[in-house]
Amino acid sequence: xxxxxxxxxxxxxxxxxxxxxxxxxxxxxxxxxxxxxxxxxxxxxxxxxxxxxxxxxxxxxxxxxxxxxxxxxxxxxxxxxxxxxxxxxxxxxxxxxxxxxxxxxxxxxxxxxxxxxxxxxxxxxxxxxxxxxxxxxxxxxxxxxxxxxxxxxx
Numbered sequence: 001x002x003x004x005x006x007x008x009x010x011x012x013x014x015x016x017x018x019x020x021x022x023x024x025x026x027x028x029x030x031x032x033x034x035x036x037x038x039x040x041x042x043x044x045x046x047x048x049x050x051x052x053x054x055x056x057x058x059x060x061x062x063x064x065x066x067x068x069x070x071x072x073x074x075x076x077x078x079x080x081x082x083x084x085x086x087x088x089x090x091x092x093x094x095x096x097x098x099x100x101x102x103x104x105x106x107x108x109x110x111x112x113x114x115x116x117x118x119x120x121x122x123x124x125x126x127x128x129x130x131x132x133x134x135x136x137x138x139x140x141x142x143x144x145x146x147x148x149x150x151x152x153x154x
Contacts, residue, residue, distance in 0.1 A: 052097045052106070052142035058135035060098035060143050062128070069128075073149055076124045080116035084153065088114050092121040092149045100140040102130035113151060121149045 062069035090113035097106045107125045109118045125147070134143035 052144050053134065053136060054144050056134040056136040056141060056143050060102070060131040060134040060145055062131050069147065072128065073124055073147065076127055077120060077149065077151070079151065079153070080120055083114055083117050083151065087153060088117060089152050090114075090117070090150075092118060092151065093146055094121050094125045094149060095144060095146045096125055097142050098131045098133060098145050099142050100133050102133045104128045104131070105142075110146065117151050124149070 062072075091111065092109060092113050093111035095108050095110045096104050099105050104125060107122050109121060112118050131145075133140040135141070
């Protein structure tokens with residue numbers, strides 16, 4: 001009886017660990033400090049910069065979770081005609097800040113494929129609906145977020 005339980009436990013663990021590692025690597029920055037990073041100038045008069053965190057107590061969440069986020073992106077992407085004609089494919093990694101109100105800001109590309117594919121990725125990320133914001137010490141804070149966007153021709 002113990003052998004069957006051990007086998008079932010190991011099997012479940014073998015299924016859960018890869019999925020967890022994949023989710024962590026795709027949706028969080030691998031940074032161990034909770035120091036905020038500057039995201040943009042607030043204004044020339046103040047000289048202050050807004051900050052966004054890379055790691056917080058509770059990471060921002062997309063309505064419906066990570067699967068819903070990837071589905072939203074897949075449904076919204078329009079393959080650029082020139083990239084299709086040149087058979088350009090690849091994975092773009094977009095980075096953005098989820099603000100205190102859940103809105104998306106400061107979209108940039110960390111891993112590029114081509115200018116038109118990168119532009120399409122930015123367009124789609126800017127369309128994302130509001131997230132549940134990240135929480136640090138009980139307060140909503142801006143948080144850096146990354147998402148992969150795959151461009152593959154059929």
